[in-house]
Amino acid sequence: MEIDPFIFRLSIFILSIFIGYYVVWSVTPSLHTPLMSVTNAISSVIIVGAIIAALAGDSINVFDTANIFGFLAIILAAINIFGGFLVTQRMLAMYKKKKDKK
Amino acid sequence: MISVNLLAIFYLISGVLFILALRGLSSPETSRKGNLYGIIGMALAIGVTIMSVGNFSYGFLYLIIFLSIGGSIGAFIAFKIPMTAMPELVAGFHSLVGLAAVFVAISAFLNPEVFNLGTPGNIKVASLIEMSLGAAIGAITFTGSIIAFLKLRGIMSGSPITFYGQHYLNLILGISLVALISYLCITQMNSLFWTIIVISLLVGVLLIIPIGGADMPVVISMLNSYSGWAAAGIGFTLENTALIITGALVGSSGAILSYIMCKGMNRSFFNVILGGWGANDQTSTSSSQQQKKPVKNGNADDAAFLMKNASSVIIVPGYGMAVAQAQHALREMVDALKKNGVKVSYAIHPVAGRMPGHMNVLLAEANVPYDEVFELEEINNDFANCDVAYVIGANDVTNPVAKSDPQSPIYGMPVLDVEKSKSVLFVKRSLSPGYAGIDNDLFYRDNTLMLFADAKKMTEEIVKSL
Numbered sequence: 001m002e003i004d005p006f007i008f009r010l011s012i013f014i015l016s017i018f019i020g021y022y023v024v025w026s027v028t029p030s031l032h033t034p035l036m037s038v039t040n041a042i043s044s045v046i047i048v049g050a051i052i053a054a055l056a057g058d059s060i061n062v063f064d065t066a067n068i069f070g071f072l073a074i075i076l077a078a079i080n081i082f083g084g085f086l087v088t089q090r091m092l093a094m095y096k097k098k099k100d101k102k
Numbered sequence: 103m104i105s106v107n108l109l110a111i112f113y114l115i116s117g118v119l120f121i122l123a124l125r126g127l128s129s130p131e132t133s134r135k136g137n138l139y140g141i142i143g144m145a146l147a148i149g150v151t152i153m154s155v156g157n158f159s160y161g162f163l164y165l166i167i168f169l170s171i172g173g174s175i176g177a178f179i180a181f182k183i184p185m186t187a188m189p190e191l192v193a194g195f196h197s198l199v200g201l202a203a204v205f206v207a208i209s210a211f212l213n214p215e216v217f218n219l220g221t222p223g224n225i226k227v228a229s230l231i232e233m234s235l236g237a238a239i240g241a242i243t244f245t246g247s248i249i250a251f252l253k254l255r256g257i258m259s260g261s262p263i264t265f266y267g268q269h270y271l272n273l274i275l276g277i278s279l280v281a282l283i284s285y286l287c288i289t290q291m292n293s294l295f296w297t298i299i300v301i302s303l304l305v306g307v308l309l310i311i312p313i314g315g316a317d318m319p320v321v322i323s324m325l326n327s328y329s330g331w332a333a334a335g336i337g338f339t340l341e342n343t344a345l346i347i348t349g350a351l352v353g354s355s356g357a358i359l360s361y362i363m364c365k366g367m368n369r370s371f372f373n374v375i376l377g378g379w380g381a382n383d384q385t386s387t388s389s390s391q392q393q394k395k396p397v398k399n400g401n402a403d404d405a406a407f408l409m410k411n412a413s414s415v416i417i418v419p420g421y422g423m424a425v426a427q428a429q430h431a432l433r434e435m436v437d438a439l440k441k442n443g444v445k446v447s448y449a450i451h452p453v454a455g456r457m458p459g460h461m462n463v464l465l466a467e468a469n470v471p472y473d474e475v476f477e478l479e480e481i482n483n484d485f486a487n488c489d490v491a492y493v494i495g496a497n498d499v500t501n502p503v504a505k506s507d508p509q510s511p512i513y514g515m516p517v518l519d520v521e522k523s524k525s526v527l528f529v530k531r532s533l534s535p536g537y538a539g540i541d542n543d544l545f546y547r548d549n550t551l552m553l554f555a556d557a558k559k560m561t562e563e564i565v566k567s568l
Contacts, residue, residue: 013338
């Protein structure tokens, strides 16, 4: 009997939950807001599904119903990716130590 | 075209980069590098996906156009948004992730061949479960985040909206979602899929409206978690490792943050979710005793005098500071104090502000070095040795009643031991109770001086008289 590939994905999923658990507990509380904005940005990796959906089908019929949903998802995810990473960058740039005075 | 195996390895790499991005946040020094890892991971995932589809026709052109439209909107928001509005922004972003998950699920449902999931009307059962779960959680995240956004933005009242039978309705809707998903797997009917999405959208609204404004930190964290689980659900459908890893990371991250927030308020997660707190006992408590007790009332000069002659001052900021935009004035005050040789530190309660870590960002924005800012456990013992505690825009998180009165709704909540310092300066507009709706005993203590004014104006006046 071969193992269903689903089980492998489930293993990755469960192990990642544990990784997430330990990694997030080690995040310093003062960076919890950047943590939220960056998790927001990375969860938009859902864009890969959107890209596949948008580019599916033949090249003449670009805007099939399924494709349209893909394109819409691309816009939404792109807002999130750029917005999320940039706002995180902006926040992190503000955290300064006592020593380096500007 | 790249091979499926190579593609999977690339997705794995970007998943690892995302883990490193979160790992970087363990300290501010490594965080910027972490963010860079995240960006690289994302670019890699997008790049290899485009390569794998290998369709460089008109569709590709539109892809670039839509990507740039979204990207510019996102970049514009990221640069324009004031730091006080971070909670709304994050809530808004969550709603977009949720909606994107719904859209991807819809398009996988309409066109399953592209994702190797079978043919329309004959989709693999496992995939069908995964995509309907992804779509349902995504839809809940979408409408839930919109309600949270409206509440945070003040467009919708922060007070909990409850009605008779609310929990039963939610229960029924929840059960019907499970039933619909099972039925969908048997019949593969299109209409069922749409019904699932519509019901989930409704559940999202119903889930968030009963939760009060003070509980927003929990709500935002919870929705953060949901957006992760939605992504993971879609990841299973698309058999994509990057999405599964990320979904799990984000899901557990949001769950941990919700836990930390609940603990900061000494409330159970279910208590928050079921909502309605602060609606009933807001008016009933102690409005009569309030007038009887004497309050010491001071002005900016008194405060300046006290602090100038102190050797150490601890500042306790709360959401009121953010509302009054007082963080810059506060920093000026601290600078003036430091010139006088006063040792100043900041004490931050876990649930200060409207989202986890909100106060820290605001202080960082005002150029406060992060090594002067301390968490509750780190600094709580220092209050006993401190001359002046300057409470600005915080209230419930300093209330000693949480330690003494088992009857109090906030009993057991960890609080900052502000009352142990030699004198307490309390900047507040009036004696009105805070979000928890309870009177703060601290106002009537002998060592408390109330400064009745807008947080920003008062701080500016203190700066002047220093």
